[in-house]
Amino acid sequence: MRTAQGDEPVSVLDRIIAIVEAVRECGGCATVMELARTTGIPKSTASRTVAELVRRGYLERTEAGVVIGLRLFELGARATTPRRLGAAALPVLAELFNATGEHLNVAVQDGRDMVSVISVRGRLRPAPSRAGVRVPAATTALGKAFLAFTTDESAVRDITGGLDSRGRYQLECELATVRSCAVAIDRCETFPGVVGVASPILSPQLVPVAAISVAGPVREMDADRMMPLERHAALALTRRLALQSV
Template structure:
């Protein structure tokens, strides 16, 4: 690999990062020429890479040049979601634990899995999941609660794409029921002997942000009894997150 003259970034990744940093440091809009001067990257290369970044929404183009695009803001918002969720969820989880005494989780979707962000131990031993652990979206109440409200066909296909037609039809019917009642149930599908009840946490424009769940032993936790508590907790968390944005 050749050496970079005057500190010019060599690899494609280095060049892309240098361009993004130069645009960010402009605190507004900058030009291709200015980016080339700041980074030491040939102007033709900057123009080509900026074009790719604009197409992918990492940068946006205007009459004055280029600026940071919406995709970077979206990624930044997603990175802060676990921290915001944790802060907003704690009082909600305290109330839910007092009402149920069972194992609680708040989780976000990551690919075909749900990633636990906050977990509160209940009666279950061993603990079925904890913060930082992934569980499958397809079978868990957490995953069903989110999938029922997602409008991303790629996500849905990734989860149910390999289902046979009969299973897919039954699953889609179950998700329709979740949308109607705002409650999803996992009847020992993920962990033997463990029943889970979950409800979605939505953004102001009804995009699923996370889900909150209660899990307990199938022998003596009635999903119908805890469902209203879970639904109330999810609505409370939805409201708290909306206030953070407002």
């Protein structure tokens, strides 16, 4: 959260953004001391900024520390993509959960990550992710399902550029396989002991807008059985989104 030169954020807006981002990076809850250390902002300045954000409802204080406030939650809920996905996804997720009982996620791509916008807890404890959490696109089934169909070549280059030649080759081969079957698998690459299966959610122009996944414990997760269920859910959600745009 520091500037490129390692200094504290300079402007008031920089400090506000740095503090909110630091709360997210600390798992959704952080003390003022942690925020000051993470952002490079002096503790006294961080404390004043947090107090003002709390007063305005953007942050809240709890016994454990500072958390995201209702005002920020309200603003996030107004984001177009999550709202559209949420309205279309609920019946699809309900059907998929009834069929699997596993952890479900709908996520969108942002930079090198996939950001979960909807999460349904299954039997995994602790849950590998939840709404608002970022996971790496290069290793997760969600990310591979999205990248295999994206038309944004710069996004793919940005992600593969961070890999060594062997990793880049393996990912490119995997994406080619995903394109042929529209299903991606994460075999404990992101979370130890967790297998994920995902498919892309496409726009009417066949451009990926998100991905949907099911994840479960490696010893009990039958990826082959999940693949047709996952593909069916993705197609159903794709159709529901298309009807929204009519």
